[in-house]
Amino acid sequence: MMHPQQIVTVDEIEQAFSFIVKCLRAKYKSDSVPITDDYYWIILEENERCNVYSEPTSLGIGQFSEDLYFFRRALADKALLDTYLLTKLLPILQNYVDRPFGVEESK
Numbered sequence: 001m002m003h004p005q006q007i008v009t010v011d012e013i014e015q016a017f018s019f020i021v022k023c024l025r026a027k028y029k030s031d032s033v034p035i036t037d038d039y040y041w042i043i044l045e046e047n048e049r050c051n052v053y054s055e056p057t058s059l060g061i062g063q064f065s066e067d068l069y070f071f072r073r074a075l076a077d078k079a080l081l082d083t084y085l086l087t088k089l090l091p092i093l094q095n096y097v098d099r100p101f102g103v104e105e106s107k
């Protein structure tokens with residue numbers, strides 16, 4: 001049986017995304033946000049991502065510019081709007097998690 005804390009509602013996800021969008025607009029004072037890097041590490045094998053008891057052996061490289069290309073294609077072609085869209089959106093969002101999200105960067 002799944003523990004109640006391991007369940008997330010669609011409303012909670014929607015609230016979180018709304019909050020993230022609000023924070024990005026406030027931080028960058030724009031409707032667009034920069035992605036300063038292009039490449040990132042990724043664990044390729046799904047079964048290794050949540051196995052915290054052994055070190056992953058399937059490291060690969062992802063590319064933000066490629067993710068953006070396929071992300072925009074998925075937005076344009078509603079038939080692609082499924083979990084595939086998330087596989088391209090998650091690295092983009094992770095890029096902002098890796099930065100001081102919600103904190104004004106010093107200039």
